[in-house]
Structures are given as structure tokens and as C-alpha cells.
Amino acid sequence: MMTNTERMKDHLIRQFFDKPVISAEIDALGTELELLHQVYQDLKEKRWIDTGEGMQLDNIGTIVNRSRVIDNAVPLMFFGFQEQPNALTFDAGRFRQDDETWLTSTRLNDERYRKILWLKIFKDVSTATADDIIHALSVIFNATSISLEEVGNAKLFIGIGRRALPDDIYFMSSVNLIIKAGGVGIYAIESYDYDHFFGFQDQNNAKGFDSGCFADLLSGYGG
Known part of the structure; x- marks a missing residue:
């Protein structure tokens, strides 16, 4: 594709070809036109979630009411016990002081922020x-396999086909973007290794005792 400078020079009549003064004037004007064209392109393309970057995405976040900073999303590492998230042993972790929080905020990069913005609009x-x-669960947990089962009275049992880490669980709770109808509760959420989960012969992709792994119930959910 020709630049503005090249197009203007291409329209010169023969007597003005290779004239240094005219060529310099066209070069200067063409540079300004290219800059103006780039500004118009940025206004057209970079105010969209898929193409925006940095401040453009932050401005979109203001419109849809979803900040890039997610509060209380990541558990910090202190001394703790096996069932506690991100807990360390005596030789590796220090004790948490009374005035210290055990959860901290996280600032999403552009790639992850785009997913959250789309999910907020979707919700x-x-x-x-x-x-x-x-769809919402697959985005939050970055999982390709999600299962739902109705249990009890207006309750959902959710299966996540990916081993969820403590950070995943707290991030899910902090963003609050799980979609469910009013009056419908979550009975339990379990995570499992989709490629190596223990199951029975009639279950797709299930493995036996020798190679299958049992699912884990996520802390904070359970009937």
C-alpha cells in the first residue's frame, strides 16, 4: 500500500519530478498526514476490547464497571497447615501477624483483562x-470441560475439568462473575484432571483405579 507521500509524488507533473524543494515539502506534509491517519485508525480500532491496550482497556472497564485490579484475589504465603491455601512449612514460612491480611489484590494484564471484560458484559x-x-466457568477457570448437575432444590453441582489451584479459587470468588439464575445456589464445585480422572466404563474419558485420579471439592462449597 502506498503512503500519502508516495501518492502525492506520484501525482506530480513531469516538470516537478526530482525537485528538491518540492520533494522536501511533500515529505514534510506526508509525514503529518501519516500521523493523522494513524490517529484515526487508533480511534477506530483501539477502543474495542479485542484490540485495545493499557489505558484504552481501563476506560472500557470504567464503562462496564469492572476494574483491572481485583481485590482479595490471591492468598499470600505464610506458615500454615496442609489444608490451608498457599501454606508453607516451619522451615519455609513465617507466621502471619495480627495486622496482616492473608489475601492480596492482583492487577490483570491486558490479555486476562480482556477475558474478564467480555465476561462482565456477557453476565x-x-x-x-x-x-x-x-461458558462463564470455562473462562474463569480456563477449562475446556465443564459439567453441571441439578441436585436438591434449585442447586447446582459443578464439575471443572482442570485441577484448580488455591489462586484459581480465590480469583473466582473475587471476580464474582459466575452466572446463575436468581434463587439458584451452588451445592458444590469439584475440580478434576479431565485427562486422568477416575470413573466408570460408561463415563467418557474415565480411567480405572490404576491410572485415574479422584476429584477434589473446592474449599468453601459443599452441601
């Missing part, structure tokens, strides 16, 4: 169908 317009719930 705002969702009708809470099963497909909508599955």
Missing part, C-alpha cells in the same frame, strides 16, 4: 441458561 446480558453458566 450483564445473560439469561442464565446452562450454556451461559458453562
Whole structure:
């Protein structure tokens, strides 16, 4: 594609070809036009979630009411016990002081922030169908396999086909973007290794006792 400078020089009549003064004037004007063209392109393309960067995404976040900073999303590492998230042993972890929090905030990079912005918009317009719930969970947990089961009275049992880490669990709670209908609760959430989970012969992709791994219930959820 020709630049503005090249197009202007291409339209010169023969007598003005290779004239240094005219060529310099066109070069200067062409540079300004290229800059102006780039500004218009940025206004057109970089105010969109998929193409925006940095401050552009922050401005979109202001419109949809979703900050790049997620509060209380990451558990810090202190001395603790095996069932506690991110706990360290005596030789590796220090004790948490009374005035210290055990959760800290995280600032999302552009790539992850785009997913959260789309998910916030998706939640705002969702009708809470099963497909909508599955989509939201797959984005939050970065999992390709999500299962739902109705249990009890208006309760959902959710399966995440990926081993969830403590950071994943607290991030899920902090962003508060799981989609569900009003009055519907979460009975339990379990995570499992989709490629190596223990199951029975009629279950797709299930493995036996010799190679299958049992699922884990996520802390904070359970009937």
C-alpha cells in the first residue's frame, strides 16, 4: 500500500519530478498526514476490547464497571497447615501477624483483562441458561470441560475439568462473575484432571483405579 507521500509524488507533473524543494515539502506534509491517519485508525480500532491496550482497556472497564485490579484475589504465603491455601512449612514460612491480611489484590494484564471484560458484559446480558453458566466457568477457570448437575432444590453441582489451584479459587470468588439464575445456589464445585480422572466404563474419558485420579471439592462449597 502506498503512503500519502508516495501518492502525492506520484501525482506530480513531469516538470516537478526530482525537485528538491518540492520533494522536501511533500515529505514534510506526508509525514503529518501519516500521523493523522494513524490517529484515526487508533480511534477506530483501539477502543474495542479485542484490540485495545493499557489505558484504552481501563476506560472500557470504567464503562462496564469492572476494574483491572481485583481485590482479595490471591492468598499470600505464610506458615500454615496442609489444608490451608498457599501454606508453607516451619522451615519455609513465617507466621502471619495480627495486622496482616492473608489475601492480596492482583492487577490483570491486558490479555486476562480482556477475558474478564467480555465476561462482565456477557453476565450483564445473560439469561442464565446452562450454556451461559458453562461458558462463564470455562473462562474463569480456563477449562475446556465443564459439567453441571441439578441436585436438591434449585442447586447446582459443578464439575471443572482442570485441577484448580488455591489462586484459581480465590480469583473466582473475587471476580464474582459466575452466572446463575436468581434463587439458584451452588451445592458444590469439584475440580478434576479431565485427562486422568477416575470413573466408570460408561463415563467418557474415565480411567480405572490404576491410572485415574479422584476429584477434589473446592474449599468453601459443599452441601
